[in-house]
Each structure stands twice: as structure tokens, then as C-alpha cells.
Amino acid sequence: MTARDFVWGVSTAAYQIEGAVAEDGRGPSIWDTRCRTKGGVSDGSSGDVACDHYHRWREDVALLRAIGVGAYRFSVGWPRVLPRGRGAANEAGLAFYDRLIDALLEAGIEPWLTLYHWDLPQALDDLGGWTSRDCAGWFADYAALVAGRYGDRVKRFITFNEFSVFTLFGYAIPWAAPGVTDRAAHLKAVHHVNLAHGAAVDVVRALVPGASIGAIHNRQIVIPEGDLEENREPAALLDEHWNLVFPDPQILGFYPPRTAAAIEPYVKAGDMARIRRPVDWFGLNHYGPIFAKADPNFVWGYGWGSPPEGSPDHGFGWPIFPEAFRDELTLIARRYRLPIVVTENGCNTDDAPDANGEVHDPRRILYLKLYVQAMRDAMAAGADVRGYFLWSLLDCFEWGNGYGPKFGIVHVDRETQKRTLKDSARWYAEMIRTARKDP
Ligand code: FCB
Numbered sequence: 500m501t502a503r504d505f506v507w508g509v510s511t512a513a514y515q516i517e518g519a520v521a522e523d524g525r526g527p528s529i530w531d532t533r534c535r536t537k538g539g540v541s542d543g544s545s546g547d548v549a550c551d552h553y554h555r556w557r558e559d560v561a562l563l564r565a566i567g568v569g570a571y572r573f574s575v576g577w578p579r580v581l582p583r584g585r586g587a588a589n590e591a592g593l594a595f596y597d598r599l600i601d602a603l604l605e606a607g608i609e610p611w612l613t614l615y616h617w618d619l620p621q622a623l624d625d626l627g628g629w630t631s632r633d634c635a636g637w638f639a640d641y642a643a644l645v646a647g648r649y650g651d652r653v654k655r656f657i658t659f660n661e662f663s664v665f666t667l668f669g670y671a672i673p674w675a676a677p678g679v680t681d682r683a684a685h686l687k688a689v690h691h692v693n694l695a696h697g698a699a700v701d702v703v704r705a706l707v708p709g710a711s712i713g714a715i716h717n718r719q720i721v722i723p724e725g726d727l728e729e730n731r732e733p734a735a736l737l738d739e740h741w742n743l744v745f746p747d748p749q750i751l752g753f754y755p756p757r758t759a760a761a762i763e764p765y766v767k768a769g770d771m772a773r774i775r776r777p778v779d780w781f782g783l784n785h786y787g788p789i790f791a792k793a794d795p796n797f798v799w800g801y802g803w804g805s806p807p808e809g810s811p812d813h814g815f816g817w818p819i820f821p822e823a824f825r826d827e828l829t830l831i832a833r834r835y836r837l838p839i840v841v842t843e844n845g846c847n848t849d850d851a852p853d854a855n856g857e858v859h860d861p862r863r864i865l866y867l868k869l870y871v872q873a874m875r876d877a878m879a880a881g882a883d884v885r886g887y888f889l890w891s892l893l894d895c896f897e898w899g900n901g902y903g904p905k906f907g908i909v910h911v912d913r914e915t916q917k918r919t920l921k922d923s924a925r926w927y928a929e930m931i932r933t934a935r936k937d938p
Contacts, residue, residue, distance in 0.1 A: 502937035506609070506886030507930075508570035509563065509908070510843050512616035512660065514546045515895040517576060519553035523591035526582025528618035529628070529669075530898075533676035542901035549896045551916050553595065560602045562892065562909055562918060566928045570609040572842060572888050573599070574616035574660065575645055584620030585637045593648055600652050611655040611842075611888075613715070614642055614699060617665045617675070617898075624677050629666065629688035629695075632765075639698035643706060650707035657842070658699045661717040661784055662692055662745040671740075671798050674899050682798050686758075689744050690765045693774045696749060700776040714749065715782035715842045718742045718831065720823050724792040724804025733801030734791035740799070741789065746781070748774045750835045780885065781835050784843035785827055787818040814847040814904055819866060821873035828877035828884060838883045844870050845890035847897075847904040850921060858910045858921040867923065871930070889927060893918070 514530050534545030552559055563571050577584065579592035603610045615638070619628055623637055646656065668675035671685035679685075696714055703710050721738040723730035736757055743755040744762075752775040754762055794802025806812065811819040824844070831839055846866035852858050871887065878884050894907035902913060908924040911917070 502934055504885075505934065506570045506840070506888075507927075507934065508568045508572055508609075508611065508886065508888040509566070509892040510572040510888040510890050511552075511574075511892050511895065512613070513574045513576035513579065514549070514616070514618045515891075515897070516550040516552040516559075516893055517579075518546065518548040518551045520545075520547050522553065523579075523595070524582055524589040525576065525592055526578040526584070526589075527621040528576070528578045529621055529624045529676035530618050532621055532624075533678065536678070539676075539678070540899055540901045542903055544896065544901040546896045550893045550911050552893075555916065555918075556595075556599050557602065558918065559892065560599070560606055560608070562920070562924075563603070563608055564606045565920070566908070566924055567931050568608060569931075570611050570655070570886065570888070571603055571892075572611040572613060572657070574613035574618075576618050577615065577641055578618060578620040580644065581620065581641055582622075584623035585640060588644055593644075596649065600649055604652060609655065610649075610653050611657065612645070612649065612653045613657040613660050614638075614645060615658065616660040619676070628677060629691050630670070630679075630684045632687075632691055632694070635691050635694035635698055638695035639702050642699040642702045646703045646706040646710075650703070650710065654707065654709055654711055656703045656707070656710055656712045657782060658696045658703075658712070658714045659692065660715045660842075662689075662696075662714070663741045664717055666692055667740055672802075680798050682761075685740075685798070686762045687765050689740075689758075690762055690770070693745060693748050694770060696745075697774040697776045700778060704776075711779045713778055713780040713782045713840060713842075714745070715784055716742075716746050717784040717843075718746075718827050719785060720788045720827065721791050722788055724790045725807075727792075730792045730804065733793045733799075736799060737789070737791045737801045746835060749778070750775070750781070750837065778837065781831055781837040781839045782842040783827065783831060783839055784890075785824050785841065786844065786846075787812075787820050788823045790818075813862070813866060814849075815900065817847070819846075819869070821869040824870055825873040825877045825880075828874060828882045829880055832877070832882035838885045840886040840888070841874060841884065842888050843890040844887065845906050845908075847906050849905060850910065852910060852912075852919055856919065858919050860921045860923045863908070863921070863923040864926045867927070
């Protein structure tokens with residue numbers, strides 16, 4: 500691979516930017532419900548309007564073109580195209596992504612389509628959602644609809660974004676929709692999502708000639724808080740739930756040891772083969788390491804710990820630690836032996852336009868420089884990394900944290916929806932231009 504083939508992109512997700520939640524026939528998702536639940540989102544906000552991307556997509560494609568990215572990762576909102584999750588499709592919703600995809604291609608930007616970035620249709624959650632084995636089949640049918648509709652123009656497909664975040668925080672630790680806290684529900688969700696992934700890989704492969712399929716794993720080293728003995732076993736269990744219970748069965752064909760016995764009651768004959776379907780690359784989302792501690796307040800007996808005092812961080816305790824990123828890439832390359840695409844990496848900084856209307860975000864630029872360098876170091880050490888997608892294009896709805904965190908390289912004024920390129924967007928544009936010139 501030459502530097503010219505390396506993909507530089509940005510990522511977004513439907514619920515975080517689109518808004519228009521009740522428009523053109525979209526159905527509700529578990530995140531609409533979560534946002535209406537007291538305490539569901541820290542600032543009481545929702546994705547009702549978000550970045551109004553549903554109406555401003557032309558402007559957003561123009562931004563992508565101005566920055567010069569080669570690829571754009573977005574997600575299809577399942578409830579926008581299938582308002583009840585299954586059954587009748589919503590033509591207006593499908594047509595929205597047609598327009599977006601066509602505009603991207605016209606701008607010379609490759610669309611990377613994520614099937615699931617957490618917005619499960621509420622109607623399916625009412626039937627048990629991911630705790631129901633049937634959900635794997637519902638997801639495969641949805642994947643067939645999307646692949647059949649867009650597969651003539653889209654070749655890059657991602658089954659799921661960050662399996663472990665939405666299963667752990669949705670079914671064990673109540674930090675995300677649907678907010679269940681139960682060990683059995685968590686294990687069932689893990690297994691059924693794995694089955695859904697395998698089924699979707701087959702469906703997309705069958706329907707889209709030349710498809711390049713991946714899944715996105717959020718892998719981060721889990722460090723026992725304070726290096727204390729009592730935090731070691733909790734950290735090891737969290738490591739399984741966070742880092743291993745999806746890529747191991749999907750790519751290697753087994754569950755890690757602590758989980759294997761616990762999940763057994765939900766595994767039927769033939770399941771492991773259904774889950775382990777060949778994928779083309781490993782998607783990695785990475786921000787920083789995790790610190791774990793024993794915590795009886797949560798169902799698995801572990802909770803989130805704190806980094807050592809004085810560690811640099813970019814908000815809500817997310818430490819800046821580029822070496823961990825380099826090591827993660829190296830470890831993935833060795834363990835899974837697949838090409839890697841970094842599908843999310845980025846930084847939350849609190850930046851706003853100054854008196855001249857400019858947004859200076861030097862801390863983000865510093866973070867990005869450190870992390871891109873760490874990726875290059877991993878590549879120099881042999882990791883086969885094929886692309887890097889920055890999170891995110893726009894300041895957007897950050898799930899349970901509402902609009903507080905700002906990960907965009909484009910500032911979005913919440914009142915006016917005005918978009919302003921931050922210094923980091925210009926820095927990224929320049930970096931991409933320079934990188935493309937390298938032989
Ligand atoms: C990841 C999510 C993404 C965004 C970033 C900050 O966990 O995939 O949607 O919220 O974190």
C-alpha cells in the first residue's frame with residue numbers, strides 16, 4: 500500500500516447529527532425514548548434537532564469536500580428506513596440516504612456505511628430488543644434492505660459500531676439506551692448481537708459484489724486503578740466484556756474464558772460458526788485507556804476507576820495516552836491478523852468562536868498530532884493500518900453527555916446551526932494534502 504491509498508476520513512452517526520426525528524415517517528428509536536427519560540441524558544437534551552443534518556446535508560458534504568477527506572463514515576438510521584424496525588420500509592427515509600450517497604460520490608468522497616450506530620427501533624425493543632434472539636434475524640433483514648438499496652454505489656459496509664459500548668452500557672451499566680441492568684440480559688445481548696453481525700456479513704456479501712466488510716470494535720487497554728490487587732480481577736472481567744467478547748468469537752471463533760461458561764446457556768449448536776464469518780478488515784475506535792476498579796454498585800462488580808492523578812485528559816476522565824493507541828494497534832495486528840482501519844479517534848475540547856468568529860482549538864491539534872504519530876509508529880512496527888477516520892466532523896449530540904462534549908473539527912452553533920471550520924479542520928486538511936503527496 501502506498502501513502503496515496505491510505506484512507507483519511509471523518510465519522511458521524513445518524514442520531515447524533517440528523518435531527519428530524521419525527522419527519523418523513525421516521526419511527527422512534529431507543530435513544531428517543533432515553534432522551535425523554537429523566538436522567539437519561541446529563542443536560543436533558545436530545546437528538547430531536549441535533550445538527551439538523553437531515554436538512555443541511557448538502558452544506559455538510561461541501562464541508563467534507565473543503566477539508567479534502569477521501570471517505571466519509573455515516574450511519575443509516577434503522578428507524579428512518581424501517582420505522583417499526585421490520586416490515587414496511589419508509590421510502591422517504593431511504594431516499595434521504597440516496598441523496599447523501601450520490602452527493603458524496605459526486606464530490607469524490609467514498610461512502611462508508613455503518614448499519615448500526617445504536618439507534619435500535621423502539622418497536623423492536625418493545626419485543627425484547629437485543630435480549631431476544633429474533634433480533635439477529637430482524638437485523639439481517641434490515642441489512643438486506645440497506646445493502647440491496649445502496650450496494651450499487653456503496654462498497655464499504657460496517658455491521659456495528661462499538662459492540663461493547665452499547666451492550667455493556669445498555670444492558671449492564673445504565674449509561675445508555677435501553678438502560679437495563681441485568682447480567683443475563685447483558686450476556687444475551689452480547690450473543691445475539693454477535694449472531695446479528697454474522698448474519699449481516701453474509702447478507703451484505705451475497706447482495707453486494709465487491710463489498711468490503713468490517714465491524715467496529717472499541718478496544719482500549721483496561722488498567723486496574725492504582726495498580727491495586729483488589730482491582731485486578733474486576734479489570735480482567737471488564738477487559739473481556741469491553742475488548743474480547745466480540746472480536747474473539749467473530750474472528751477467532753471462541754468466547755474468552757470468563758465469559759464462555761456464563762454465556763453457554765444462550766449458545767445453540769452451530770452458533771459459533773454463524774458468528775465467525777470472514778470480514779475484510781478490523782475497525783478500531785480508540786480514545787484512551789480505561790481504568791477499572793471493584794465496584795459493587797454495578798451488576799458485574801466492576802466500575803470505572805480514575806487515571807493516576809495529574810494524567811493529561813480531554814474531558815470526563817478520558818486520558819491522553821498515545822502509546823496505548825500504538826500498542827493497541829500492534830496487539831490487534833498480531834491477535835487478529837487483519838488489515839486495520841481506525842474508524843474513530845478524536846478529542847473533546849471546549850472551544851467556541853472568538854470575537855473574529857474563528858475557532859482556535861490547539862489542544863485538539865496537539866492530540867491529533869500525537870495520535871496520528873502513534874499510528875504511524877505502529878505501522879512502522881508492522882501493523883497493517885489502511886485508514887484513519889477522525890471523530891468527528893461536527894460538534895454533535897454526544898449520547899448521555901448531551902451537547903457538552905465537543906468532538907467536531909467543525910463548530911456548530913446550537914442556536915443558528917452555523918458551521919465554522921475550526922483550526923483543527925484546516926490542520927487536518929493540510930495533513931491529508933501532504934500525506935497524499937508522499938510516495
Ligand atoms: C464513541 C461513539 C461515538 C462518539 C464518540 C465520542 O464511543 O462511537 O458515537 O460518541 O465515542
